[in-house]
Amino acid sequence: MKRIEIKNLLERRDYNAQINVKGWVRTKRGSKNVAFIALNDGSTINNIQIVVDRNDNNADLLENINTGASLSVDGILVESTGTGQAVEVNATNIEILGKAHPDEYPIQPKKHTLEFLREKAHLRFRTNTFAAITRIRHSMIFAIHKFFNDRGFYNIHSPIITGSDAEGAGEMFQVTTLDLDNIPRTEEGEINYKKDFFGKIANLTVSGQLEAELAALALSKVYTFGPTFRAENSNTSRHLAEFWMIEPEVAFNDIHDNMDLAEDMLKFVIQYALDNCMDDLLFLSNRLQEEEKNKKADERSMELIEKLKFVLENPFERVSYTEAIDILRNSKPNKKKKFDYIIEGWGADLQSEHERYLVEKHFKKPVILTDYPKEIKAFYMKQNDDGKTVRAMDVLFPQIGEIIGGSQREENYEKLSKRMAEMEIPEESMWWFLETRKFGTVPHAGYGLGFERLMLFVTGMGNIRDVIAFPRTPLNLEF
């Protein structure tokens, strides 16, 4: 008999139909005459209840049906006589596909800590929490592609291995096929990269932006969605060494178009989650509410679904860096010296505590900060006429901080070349990037969205290691 997915089965009402379901046991509840098995196959967060009549013939069978075991169940779909579910399956035959010995199987029907489950990353998909996150993650991936596809964008696969060491976005992972026990040297005693696979130093990409710009300057509207690698020794709940980044790049867009695009995109994908993942969001919301009970009233955050709707319903606050500095300088925590870094004046880099103050205390909604001092931003950003600032835009979200970083790009060859020289970025490694400003240059803009940071916001999870299946962080590469 063909297997029916539990998601579909739960919606059926054709009682007495013969069906087959396969899945993993979540719990088994004992009884003298009858046993109840909650079975889940990942198609939905909800389980199907399997009802088994106890008799002498199946005592051994039932003994081996423990949490985590996999089953194939033939049975009859019936209306449930109990409360808590509309339909259930009266089992006529159960085959145990794989046992899960209860003394050894670590995922038991109880609350486990997220830290514990991180150490069981191979099995944590089998928990409600991670299955829900995984389903939501899929929907978010799909929503992002849909958003851009619906608007005529082209998806670009930017390279994962790069020969450019000047992307300027952080420490890089080197890629080599050289024998590390016997490194070829030049006559001067330096490592001879001419003998390496590519004949030069190669690294994993830290950004697909530069390649996306090249494509945008022909196809007008493009985006990348790929893995990104940073070898920073970052040990926080917001950083990964390997993460996924979405980088749209649009020719003829200025910074205002760029902000509109970012805001539209975030709202689209959040709406998509509400429209398509409500079961899983409700589960995560309840889970969070349980945790919140242990917190003081003023530390509790907004309920998850309410929070998502709040973002949808309110325009993001657009504020220049200069205005933000004024707000911060006159803020209570600054005057009372509650900030670890006191804002003295214009030019200071904003710390996490300042961004949080603006988003969570002052504006109480997402904020887009623009026009930062050029000294604290990347070389490729469009220089404003004031000679001091660049057309950068950072989208700041409550709890997450910077979820998007972007800018209008400098399209003027001379200005870009001059800025690269000032920042000591070697032109010879970036000649191809500069040539786009030499031939048919146009104003353009783009940004990078950290996909896992979006996932943090949508799921309400607190640690980025719990919204990606196999997180890569310093000293962590088990799975």
Next chain:
RNA sequence: UCCUCCUUAGCUCAGUUGGUUAGAGCACCUGACUGUUAAUCAGGGUGUCCUAGGUUCAAGUCCUAGAGGAGGAGCCA
């Protein structure tokens, strides 16, 4: 990389100013009961107290070093 905190049963955690035999809930086993909802009730015993040293009559508890984890900061998405 820096600061702070944590590591006790399979899991979640308690363990007093250093003091006798280290505890609870869940899971597991036995029994009862029952169309149950992480079923319930009764009984059963979990152990390298992270590791290695040290102080002490006595260390889960104090000290030193190491390992692992968490939170915050920096870097950033």
